[in-house]
Amino acid sequence: MLQDVLQSKCALFADGVQTVLRGQENRSRRVVIMKGNLVQNARSESKGVSARVNRDGKFGFASVAEYTPEAAEKVIKAATDNALLLGRHSDSKTALPASFGTGTIPLYGQIVDVEQKLIIELCRTIDDHIAKTYPDLASRTVVYTEDSLDKIIYTSDAFNGHIVSPRCYVYVMMSAETKDGVPVEMFKALGGSGSFYDHFTNPETLYPQIEELYKRLMDKKEGVYAEAGYKTVVLGGMMGGMLAHEAVGHTVEADLVRGGSVAGPNLGKRVASDLVTMVDFAHTYDGKPADLPVYLDDEGTKAEDAVLIKDGILVGYMNDRESAAEYGMTPVGNARGWNFSDEPLIRMRNTCILPGKNTVEELIASVDDGYYLIDSGNGQADLTGEFMFGVTCGYEIKNGKLGRALLDTTVSGVAFDMLKTVDMASDKVEWSGSGFCGKKQPMAVSMGGPHLRCKIMIGGR
């Protein structure tokens, strides 16, 4: 983990500007076994230091691929020069945002490295198990992926701290052929926040989930295309999480609000049924650590939860310090950068629709003719709230009972219209913390949600 070499350089922070100095190391580990072949066996580490200077609302940023006191000096000077350069090209001046406290955030957690040999052995054990147990698969791939962030942050007028964020996952991908010889696929991510030893000391604990994946793939092999149209559906928790992140979350990021998102004119208005409350959690959910805990952001803001929708009413945005000042809100730690060389942008953390009171069984039993959509491969959304999710696992619902499996399909809608159709929510939240969100830079994000009954557009053939 990083040792602090930056503290002494805080003396170089200039008066009358806001400065953040950040040292950072990103690590990744990746092993891929495809149909029994070790096709990727890779380790990567990148480290450096950056500074950001806000002078009259003009930001200068600079980074160097060295983590040394000399590099810190160099980036503070270069960032200051960049802010001055922008100032010379603009007459406008914006007041510096207010400080919301100073202090030091303690270190939570640690990064524990693991030998590549153990990772390969893990993947080989899982692959051998799949090959032996499920010989009828057309193909199989086992991927181990680990990424971790280690940051030391010093600020001129906010919180300082040392934060770490490790996570590791095994992705299991399987494909089978339909009776017509057409391939169908399914995958599952197993793992979570923390290091190898937190999740993978005994591969056998993963086998029940792999068995479930296989059974669903066998159902999908006999699957049918969904009937296109506007349907009543039960969205699984993973789909609920995707809805929270893609369809709503992006529209309430304050930089996108500034860019014209539909959330701008809807603040304080009803955007969902009163069953919907949505929160971007900082680090704790239901008394336990969230999937990707964030205690301090890259502007030195102490992280707290951001309540976005309360009982169906849009009540807030996610902000950085500048946008919070602009919208009269309080920043709660959403400004994050992925690499040492990335400037912080407004990003989600653990974004979630809160649970309701029904059971999943009650939701399914309540649908006469519709679909149960369990898992999604990806999703995208627009400033208007128009969204699309790929559906990789789903079933028909006929007369309150599950029917045939579905082949891959897509659902779409407009978030603030669709959320008003939510009329039942299950009592448990499912989380997924394996994803990356793309917005100029990648960012590790977590999303969660309960099962939701609603109406949605589904694509058929």
Added chain:
Amino acid sequence: MSEIRAIADSFDAILQSKNVDKYTYTLVQSEKQELNIEGTSFKLMRTVFNNFGSLKVFHGARMGSVSGNDISEEGLAKLADDGIAAAESAEEDPCHDFAPDQGKEVFRQGVYEPDMDRFFERTKEFLDAVEKEYPKIRIMMGGASFDRSHWISRNTNGTEFEDFSGQYEFMVEFSAVDGERTTGMNGCGFCTKDLDTPFIDMCDVRKQLEDTQNSLDTKSVEGKFEGTVIMTPSCVTQFLYMLMSNYIGNNVIIDGTSQWLDKVGEKVADEKLTVALKPFDERIVVGERGTQDGFRTEDVTIFDHGVLKTHMLNLYASNKTGRPMIKNTGSDVVVEPGDSALEDIIASVDHGLLMGSFSGGQPGTNGEFSGVAKNSFLIENGKVTDAVMETMVNGNLGSIFADIRAISKEQLCDGASVVPYIAFNGIVISGK
């Protein structure tokens, strides 16, 4: 950024001192100067000095791959140790290898010494033009950056490539806003080696701004029909990459799930379609010069009048499957133009879509795609009419490329690809 050759000499010495007798590596020094835009003003100036080193170590038939950005003497020694450990941990697989001796060559591409003052002026001129000519456009995020890199790649078979390259890149994402009405997000961008042309007149920048401003009033398609979809060049590029990944890429050939596993030499697409990877085309500003396997990159034709000329396999996939490889990693796409003007293609369509981008999942290996038509307009009776919303498109990748109605004479060149408009038949279009 001049000492990289000396760093490489030092890295060779480190690897040899550790008795590594088979390896290949690339060392990169890069610099970025980026002007961030928000609204119609400059927001942030970003300078990035970065390094990168990647190394593959071979221990008999075992291979380990490591990378990092510390290319100091200490950092390279650690990279070498990590590479050795990764190789020793790996399983034997003789299919991992790199190219035989390709000789020594120095490449120079694009522009290495920027005119940053002129770049600032061109960017400011663009922002002023948008404010004056497209008042409803709201720029959400944008960046004007100059990027340059100096890299060296060596391996123990004797190859040494050195490259000096640089380019200006410009990208903006925007919407149109009028009161409480807002459009979806759109964007455009290009890379260039000169600053001769105002940015607003580059590529399809004006058209994207105009289309977005004309999308404030939208309509949803009624019902469901099978029709013709004319894809814009950027949308064609999106579909071409999905097609190549799903039908002829490394993974689907290695695991045998490709629908075109044994189709090389056969006609799989419409005869109007010719697609090549052309990093040496003069319209490509900075093309690939050396592959990740250590080969000198070559231009490669993928489809010639609809005939599949090759899978897109790297050396490992080629060794694993016994099928031919290509000396190209897969970028720098050039699609040959057709013989119809875009205007005439539109006039020939009774009921269809002009689709600017596709928001959908990566299709499975069966090629079935389903998603939302974004930045798209209805075509009715040969005319482009309303912008559409909540409109889905679905079909099969292999089938639509086999049923091309027309390819436009006009090609769009953004400095990284050269692509025309293509009209596809057989796409199902459905509304709410």
